[in-house]
Amino acid sequence: LYNILKDNKIDILHTHSSKTGVLGRVIGTFAKVPRVIHTSHGYPFNNYQKLVIYGCYFFIERFAGMFCDKMVTVNSEDADFANKKLKIPKNKVAYIPNGATPLEVEPNRDSLASKSEITIGSMSRFWQQKNMIKSVEAAIEACKVDSRLKFVFVGDGEDLSICQKMVNDSNLQAKISFPGWSSDRDRWLKSFDVFILFSLWEGLPLGILEAMAHGLPIIASDIKGNRELVNSANGYLVSPNDIDGLKNILIKLFDNKADLISKGKESLKKVRDEYSMNKFNKNYKNLYRELTK
Template sequence: MTNKRRIFHLITSLNIGGTERFLLTVLKNLKSKYDFSVGYLKERGYTADEIEKIGITVQKFDFLSLVRYLKSFKPEILHTHLYRANIIGRIAGRVAKLPAVISSQRSIDGWKNRFHSVIDGATSIYCDLVIANSAAAADILAKREKVPSNKIEIVYNGQEEFAPSKEALLPVLTVGYVGRLHKEKGVYLLPEIAKALSMKKPEFRFVIIGDGPELGNIRSKINSYGLKNNISFLGWQENRGKIYSEFDVLILPSEEESFPQALLESFAYGVPAVASDVGGVREILEDGKNGFLVKKGDVSGYAAGILAIAENNYCYRHFSANALAKASEYSVEKMIRSVDSIYERFLR
């Protein structure tokens, strides 16, 4: 019989993404202290298997089964993640009369219309705190969703592994992309950026890590531009440390971001970046210091930024060292301490 305090996590789906990685990291680092269980509403996904590997139960719920479970399990905290789980979890937590409900906002969610925002704001009265992972996300919660500012707290993403900064460019300029291949990530621009780059520097490599609905379109355009031999598609890779060491520059052409984990990861391996100036990107990427900020959708701007970073080894060492220094401000230990502090506050 355990005497650990019970915390239940509810998430929309357990696929591969920043929110899912955040949840898994919290569970791994705090499972010895708390009695965790996890529920999801839509898709089980890869992360569910990873959670079960560390001995934590994962179950699927609809609203009624969720309410029954909460009344039976009686968690002292319900922590919800992603839009649908936030809404359903808040209402279910209210019905089950739980002591504390915490939600997470880890994306900008530009797809939301006024109805979604009104529902988000209205149900926020049923939660005690909303954790944002950037100042940009916190600002949206306050302005768009009308969540009271005293209910919002920022906990930045954390990085676990770090490597020395890089001393020199690779023999062939290598640009990497890491993330979901979805439209909001701006991945439809990758072939255009590669084409623009090829006109200035014919010898280069583009490495794409990830999967998603835009994969076929990206492949087709790459082939039509005659760049097939320059581009490698490696699918999703869970252990990315060695892969980052084979990048010179990370490209992040997103339409929206809160606090991109791929950017933090690349910096932790001394890899500077060129990224869209959206959301919370500028909270970690300092223009002209550890990379370049580019107006969203500016293909020539992305290519110019890549070439500026790779101008020579002296410039590159400067960008790489600054990238690593910035990443060191965001450790997993710091993130976990912040989350644990929040839990302890509501368990007093």
């Protein structure tokens, strides 16, 4: 990487992710790249790690922060953390949220009013971060209370077999399905009436943004990133450890379809007003111009 940067006389090095972000920032500085930018899509440390692991990642990130001209975060809480905890000066921190492209033809979510069943869907990897086991547990409990609910959990991962067994043991295969991994996000998002993401930690989840761009109301865990996108106007927030709280939201959905329609429209409006790809691209263009003056 050092030789590539030197030989090609790179003007701006922009890094992403954790390992490559650390290596790229340090090597870029020693290769005397004029400007080095790093975008953090969520820090590599979180409250679910052992303290020693958290501490190691924290100090590595703090060290790497010394080797960039601009630290970009995708949510405002991480921007504040970068300044106050990682000790990166405010003038070197930029907040640029992710973006999404709304559908060209606005979905007819008003049709939800006449449906006899509500489909709550998710597209996610089945692993610790996404908290899928608790999502499925809440779905099982909700289906026992209201048979008008249907759940579709799209994705795969190490926790998928556990979730499938939970549903099989509850004899709810007709109400809770696992289609597996799919790259056809549009197809699935168009088939959902509500989108759910019950993660333990996030940066700024593209899954929620894409669901909002499809005009869906959102149920999400009350964590940083999620709460930047979701509020009472376009969805529901609940603690990622509160399965009963999630179940109570789910069992009230069918009898509040008018509210869901309103929340879905607000989701679409929020993407258009605040999180469009045009705005995302403009923010990065302005950042590059600022650094190359």
